[in-house]
Amino acid sequence: MYPADLVKPMKEELTSIGFEELQSAEAVDQAIQQEGTTLVVVNSVCGCAASNARPGAKMSLENSKKPSHLATVFAGVDKEATEKARAHMVPFPPSSPCMALFKDGELVHMLERHHIEGRPAEMIAENLKDAYNEYC
Template identity: 60%
Template structure:
């Protein structure tokens, strides 16, 4: 498990911008079963989370266009039980962090695994997410 002093600023990069911190299994279940659309980012300490995943979700919700109703995050290697619960909603995909998921009425409709994030710019990932918002939100 990562130390709190390392993780909290990385969490704040999203929670300070309106993402709900899903730090318990109960919060995950409640959030991912809501009606409407929910964006979930499984955050991480890795470089691709810092350079691409976090910036991309923030870019994806800027400006005009459709957006998810709810913005949520949980942290791999820190919110251990919450992430385990979140991953139950991501089957059949294997565990991946960082990763970004879009749910509609509790069903997974769009998913970006680490290999979709790693090596891609935040702008490219944000565009992918915006296309998913146009389709599902």
Template identity: 70%
Template structure:
């Protein structure tokens, strides 16, 4: 497990932009029951989370349509919460970072690490905006 002093600033990049910190099993379960569209970010300490995923996700919210609910778990820190979130993302294998869009609790769009790693925040944002335009 990663130290809190390392993880908290990385969590803050999302929570300060409207994301709910889903740091328990119960919070994830309640979040996934919400009606409408819900975005779940599996946050990570890796460079592609810092350089692509977090800034890309935040950029994606500057769109006419966006998810009603925003939540995040942190891989390697929120261990049990992340496990529950990843179960909802099946059949996709565990991936950190990753981004999942749900509509009324059903997974409708998924960005795995290989969609994030090596891609600019703008490319990640555009991918997500297209999904928002379709599902939100």
């Protein structure tokens, strides 16, 4: 587990723009099962989360269609919540960072680490915007 002081600014990068921090399995279930669309970001301390994933998630919200709900879990910190979020992302293997869009509780779009790592934040944002335009 990572120290709270280390991950605080990484969490705040998303929570400060409206992402709900989920810290329990129950909170994850409630967030994903909400009516409408929910974007879940599995956050992490890795460099691709800092340079690509979090900025890409932020930029994706600059779109006319957006998810109804925004949520995040932090890999290596919120173990129970992260495991539950990943269980909802099956058949995709666990990865962090990653981003999943759910509609009425069903997984409709997934960005795994290999879709994020090495790609600019703008490309990640465009991928998410395409999904929002289709499902939101």
